[in-house]
Amino acid sequence: EVQLLESGGxxxxxxxxxxxxxxxxxxxFSSYGMSWVRQAPGKGLEWVSGISGSGRSTDYxxxxxxxxxxxxxxxxxxxxxQLNSLTAEDTAVYFCAKEKRDxxxxxxxxxxxxxxxxxxx
Amino acid sequence: DIQMTQSPATLSASVGDRVTITCxxxxxxxxxxxxxxxxxxxxxxxxxxxxxxxxxGVPSRFSGSGSGTEFTLTxxxxxxxxxxxxxxxxxxxxxxxxGQGTKVEIK
Numbered sequence: 001e002v003q004l005l006e007s008g009g010x011x012x013x014x015x016x017x018x019x020x021x022x023x024x025x026x027x028x029f030s031s032y033g034m035s036w037v038r039q040a041p042g043k044g045l046e047w048v049s050g051i052s053g054s055g056r057s058t059d060y061x062x063x064x065x066x067x068x069x070x071x072x073x074x075x076x077x078x079x080x081x082q083l084n085s086l087t088a089e090d091t092a093v094y095f096c097a098k099e100k101r102d103x104x105x106x107x108x109x110x111x112x113x114x115x116x117x118x119x120x121x
Numbered sequence: 122d123i124q125m126t127q128s129p130a131t132l133s134a135s136v137g138d139r140v141t142i143t144c145x146x147x148x149x150x151x152x153x154x155x156x157x158x159x160x161x162x163x164x165x166x167x168x169x170x171x172x173x174x175x176x177x178g179v180p181s182r183f184s185g186s187g188s189g190t191e192f193t194l195t196x197x198x199x200x201x202x203x204x205x206x207x208x209x210x211x212x213x214x215x216x217x218x219x220g221q222g223t224k225v226e227i228k
Contacts (some may be wrong), residue, residue, distance in 0.1 A: 035217070037165075045157075045208055048218035059215045095164055104214025107155040109176065113163035116170065 002026030002110060004096045009115030016086050018120070021094030022079040022112055030054070030074035033099035035106055036081045038092035039114075048094070049081060053102035063089075084121045093117075123147050125211050127133070133228040140196040142223045144209035149189045155184075155210045156185055156194045159222075169194065185227065221226035 008020040020036070035050035049070040050058045058070050069082040079096055093116050097108035124147040134140050144154065152172035155167035167176045168186035172192055182197040196203055204227055209220040 037217075044222045045159075045210075045219040047210075047219065050216070061216065100170070105153065105212045106214065106217040107170050107210060107212045108165075109165065109167045109170075111166070113164055 001017070004098065004110060004112035006094065006096050006112045006115035009094065009117045011118045011120065012086055013121055014087055018082040018086065018117060020083065020115055021096055024077045024079065024098070029077040031102055033101060033103055033106070034071060034079045035097045035099060035108065036070065037095045037097050037108070039095070040092040047106065050106050052077070055080050056119045057103060083117070088119050091117060091119045123150060123211055123218060125163065125209055125218055125220040126171045127209055127223050129225045130221070130222060131226060133226045134199050135228045136199055136201055138199045140199050140225060142207055144192045144220050146211055147188045150211045153212050154189045154192050154222070155212060157206045157208045159208065160205045
């Protein structure tokens with residue numbers, strides 16, 4: 001079955017760190033770009049970060065540059081988002097999403113169910 | 122940065138109605154636009170890409186049109202399963218920008 005399954009969310013204090021993972025199955029993971037998209041409580045969708053199929057090319061929304069790092073392990077079919085220096089504004093459900101090609105365009109034909117990140121003291 | 126504005130924010134309609142949602146870009150985005158449907162507590166689902174291409178498995182009552190700065194998503198005959206929030210998304214090879222969403226409610 002083609003699916004994405006996120007894990008690693010939870011409650012973290014401001015300034016803390018968290019590592020999100022996304023396990024992919026049912027498709028040739030290395031052939032597709034991947035992204036993280038988040039949704040704050042009661043709000044809309046926000047693209048956060050993307051990575052090419054090889055992992056050589058990465059992109060970030062300005063608000064997370066220097067704090068978040070996206071990576072992938074194609075041997076393990078896993079996408080990772082490392083979240084550092086977290087603030088309350090990072091509180092959201094984080095979705096893992098598959099792109100239609102190796103390198104862009106960044107729209108998404110497969111989504112995971114999401115993992116919730118709450119930043120609070 | 123390009124901004125995406127959807128209208129209306131909320132739409133009340135009945136089963137069988139023809140529904141149109143508009144998405145406007147702050148500058149021309151050619152046809153680099155996708156539409157998604159999201160139900161409460163669920164992940165978004167891709168409906169349309171490149172402004173007018175129907176994603177595989179999506180019912181034909183959904184259609185997309187437009188280019189440049191103005192785009193529309195049309196549901197030709199609203200079904201009970203279609204009550205949800207709809208998002209447009211401008212995309213490039215490097216990033217994606219979503220509209221704020223349009224909630225389609227039961228009238």
